[in-house]
Amino acid sequence: SQQGEEDPQALSIQEGENATMNCSYKTSINNLQWYRQNSGRGLVHLILIRSNEREKHSGRLRVTLDTSKKSSSLLITASRAADTASYFCATDESGSGGGNKLTFGTGTQLKVEL
Amino acid sequence: DAGVTQSPTHLIKTRGQHVTLRCSPISGHKSVSWYQQVLGQGPQFIFQYYEKEERGRGNFPDRFSARQFPNYSSELNVNALLLGDSALYLCASSTTSGGPGRAQYFGPGTRLTVT
Numbered sequence: 231s232q233q234g235e236e237d238p239q240a241l242s243i244q245e246g247e248n249a250t251m252n253c254s255y256k257t258s259i260n261n262l263q264w265y266r267q268n269s270g271r272g273l274v275h276l277i278l279i280r281s282n283e284r285e286k287h288s289g290r291l292r293v294t295l296d297t298s299k300k301s302s303s304l305l306i307t308a309s310r311a312a313d314t315a316s317y318f319c320a321t322d323e324s325g326s327g328g329g330n331k332l333t334f335g336t337g338t339q340l341k342v343e344l
Numbered sequence: 345d346a347g348v349t350q351s352p353t354h355l356i357k358t359r360g361q362h363v364t365l366r367c368s369p370i371s372g373h374k375s376v377s378w379y380q381q382v383l384g385q386g387p388q389f390i391f392q393y394y395e396k397e398e399r400g401r402g403n404f405p406d407r408f409s410a411r412q413f414p415n416y417s418s419e420l421n422v423n424a425l426l427l428g429d430s431a432l433y434l435c436a437s438s439t440t441s442g443g444p445g446r447a448q449y450f451g452p453g454t455r456l457t458v459t
Binding site: 260261263265270271272273274275278280281318320322324327328329330331332333334335336337 | 348375377379383385386387388389392394397398399400401402432434436438441442443444445446447448449450451452453
């Protein structure tokens with residue numbers, strides 16, 4: 231089952247603009263991760279934010295985490311056409327066997343137009 | 345450095361058959377996880393293995409099984425294939441299992457089509 235929802239489901243912006251995607255989840259987490267997927271291929275890890283962190287930056291990416299609201303946001307600044315992809319948030323939860331499992335949201339399809 | 349590799353890239357099977365998918369993790373990574381991604385949805389967790397032991401299992405029927413070898417590579421087996429098993433199967437590796445968690449690095453996936 232999906233952990234939560236991403237919002238919006240689809241986003242279309244012009245190159246140079248900022249893109250913001252939101253993610254909500256339901257259970258306690260170890261960390262939250264954001265991934266990018268191009269055209270149904272493998273997922274690329276973008277950034278990980280731990281449950282005790284509130285904000286993290288990596289290049290043009292900024293992620294926030296609000297554990298009280300069980301939500302996260304991903305901001306991509308100065309977007310480029312190459313950023314066109316599907317973006318997924320995934321919560322890392324402790325599994326019953328002592329391991330970790332990622333539970334993914336439904337994804338946001340981002341299209342950056344020239 | 346080589347990333348996570350998966351084989352085969354594409355596979356077409358008939359209902360009732362079985363399939364074996366293979367994954368080699370990033371060098372030094374001891375944890376391998378498997379995910380199923382149906383078109384239009386996010387990936388769903390199937391299994392995690394660490395040091396050859398199962399560390400987690402998702403909500404999938406017993407037709408799905410997996411194992412990890414001493415070199416940390418892994419196989420996912422699916423028996424008695426159904427049309428609904430058609431999906432992209434993703435393998436991910438990580439350095440550890442348990443605790444606060446680590447980033448997982450995904451392979452390109454195996455596209456399975458069941459006819």
